[in-house]
Amino acid sequence: MSWVKSVPSSGDDVFDEEEDDLSLQNKEWRTNMEKRAKEGYRDGADAGKEASLQHGFNAGYREGAAKMVAIGQLKGILSAMQCWCQQQHLNSPLLRQLLQDVVKHEEAMVRNMEMEMAKLHPQANVRDVTDHMEDLAVWGADCASEEGDCAMKDCSREEGAEEGIFSSLSVCRNPTCDTFSLEQRLGQLMKTCLELVAELGLPEELSHHIKQLMST
Amino acid sequence: MALNSKSEDMFDVILLADDRFHVEGYREGYEEGTRQGLTEGRNHGGTHGAKLSLEMSFYYGFALTWKCLLQNSTEVNTHRKKLKTLETLLALLQSFPYDDAQYENLQQDITKTRAKFRQVCSLLNVLTDFREFVSTAGGLSF
Numbered sequence: 001m002s003w004v005k006s007v008p009s010s011g012d013d014v015f016d017e018e019e020d021d022l023s024l025q026n027k028e029w030r031t032n033m034e035k036r037a038k039e040g041y042r043d044g045a046d047a048g049k050e051a052s053l054q055h056g057f058n059a060g061y062r063e064g065a066a067k068m069v070a071i072g073q074l075k076g077i078l079s080a081m082q083c084w085c086q087q088q089h090l091n092s093p094l095l096r097q098l099l100q101d102v103v104k105h106e107e108a109m110v111r112n113m114e115m116e117m118a119k120l121h122p123q124a125n126v127r128d129v130t131d132h133m134e135d136l137a138v139w140g141a142d143c144a145s146e147e148g149d150c151a152m153k154d155c156s157r158e159e160g161a162e163e164g165i166f167s168s169l170s171v172c173r174n175p176t177c178d179t180f181s182l183e184q185r186l187g188q189l190m191k192t193c194l195e196l197v198a199e200l201g202l203p204e205e206l207s208h209h210i211k212q213l214m215s216t
Numbered sequence: 217m218a219l220n221s222k223s224e225d226m227f228d229v230i231l232l233a234d235d236r237f238h239v240e241g242y243r244e245g246y247e248e249g250t251r252q253g254l255t256e257g258r259n260h261g262g263t264h265g266a267k268l269s270l271e272m273s274f275y276y277g278f279a280l281t282w283k284c285l286l287q288n289s290t291e292v293n294t295h296r297k298k299l300k301t302l303e304t305l306l307a308l309l310q311s312f313p314y315d316d317a318q319y320e321n322l323q324q325d326i327t328k329t330r331a332k333f334r335q336v337c338s339l340l341n342v343l344t345d346f347r348e349f350v351s352t353a354g355g356l357s358f
Contacts, residue, residue, distance in 0.1 A: 032234075033233060033234070033237045034237075036234055036237040036238045036241065037237040037238065037240060037241035038241060039238060039241065040237065040238035040239060040240065040241025040242035040243075040245060041241035041242065041244055041245035041248075042241075042245060043238075043241075043242055043245060044241065044242035044243060044244065044245025044246035044247075044248075044249060045245035045246065045248055045249035045252070046245075046249060047242075047245075047246055047249060048245065048246035048247065048248065048249025048250035048251075048252075048253060049249035049250070049252050049253035049256075050249075050253065051249075051250065051253065052249070052250040052251075052252075052253030052254045052257065053253040053254075053256065053257040054257060054318075055253075055254065055257065056253055056254035056255065056256065056257025056258040056261065057257035057258070057260055057261035057264075057317055058257075058261060058316075058317045058318060059254075059257075059258055059261065060257060060258030060259060060260065060261030060262035060265065061261035061262065061264055061265035061315065061316075061317035062261075062265060062315050062316070062317075063258070063261075063262055063265065064261065064262035064263060064264065064265030064266035064267075064269065065265035065266065065268065065269035065314065065315035066269070066315065067266060067269075068265075068266045068269040068270045068273060069269055069273045070273075071270070071273075072269060072270040072271070072272070072273025072274045072276075072277065073273045073274070073276055073277035073280075074277060075270075075274050075277065076273065076274040076275060076276060076277025076278035076279070076280075076281065077277040077278070077280070077281045078277075079274070079277075079278055080277070080278045080279075080281035080282050080285070081281060081285075083282075083340065083342050084281075084282070084285050087341070106270065110266065110270075113262060113263070113266060114263070117259040117262065117263075202284075202285065203284045203285065203287070203288035205284045205287070205288065206281060206284040206285070209280060209281075209284070
């Protein structure tokens with residue numbers, strides 16, 4: 001019985017029904033295409049990630065390794081000095097203190113690195129959003145005209161890119177500041193170590209090596 | 217594009233559109249995936265690289281300092297064996313590229329270096345409580 005009701009509600013006009021049908025097909029087609037685009041996006045994202053993960057890992061590995069050479073060596077130098085002094089029955093509270101400071105500094109450096117990484121993630125999310133916005137614009141442009149407002153699009157894109165650089169700079173400013181003071185602190189620790197080597201009357205060769213470490 | 221060709225069969229048009237949307241989606245996805253992969257990979261790599269570099273640099277500083285101290289001591293001749301072992305450890309550390317994540321003998325060389333360091337410690341009569349201090353502080357795992 002329901003169909004009886006539905007007929008008058010759709011109106012007497014036959015064309016209306018056809019139009020409904022058409023728009024329904026249109027809608028279905030669009031849904032399908034959107035689905036295809038989304039599937040493509042997912043496939044592409046997986047492939048892109050897989051292809052770049054190792055590359056990113058290698059680069060990060062090298063960076064992380066380079067950052068820790070000086071502090072690692074300094075800890076090794078001071079540890080050896082402490083062992084030596086113990087065996088020579090030399091008691092240097094300053095040496096003990098410096099070693100503890102260096103251990104603390106190493107921990108701070110590791111923490112700083114982890115924090116910098118955590119900061120990278122929200123940045124990626126912001127990028128996600130802007131990308132999606134860009135996507136929308138691209139889809140819209142596709143539907144409208146192929147050319148014509150291209151120059152405008154490029155213009156706005158450049159502006160956006162510039163903004164991106166500036167905002168990332170201002171975001172990065174703090175961590176680089178932290179890194180700078182961490183580096184300064186490391187320099188101080190090495191200087192104190194150098195003074196201690198002289199004070200304890202340890203070989204010149206060792207001072208030479210610490211100086212080398214300071215210049216890297 | 218092929219879509220503009222009027223002689224196209226309707227079926228082909230649909231299939232091509234299907235492909236086109238998939239390809240466009242794929243391209244954008246690939247870019248985003250690449251970005252994500254680079255960031256994630258870099259983060260993971262950074263932690264691993266830093267950890268290993270801390271350990272190996274520690275060995276290097278430790279061995280080099282002992283070498284300096286023993287070479288310049290009054291009883292150099294009694295330290296021949298220690299010095300030789302220290303030299304071997306230093307050579308090991310200098311020859312293996314521990315900052316290269318894809319170095320094929322990485323694991324093997326790490327094991328060798330750690331073993332040599334242990335040998336150095338026992339030859340130098342380094343107290344166990346020192347080793348404990350270092351291992352808790354620096355995260356060295358023997």
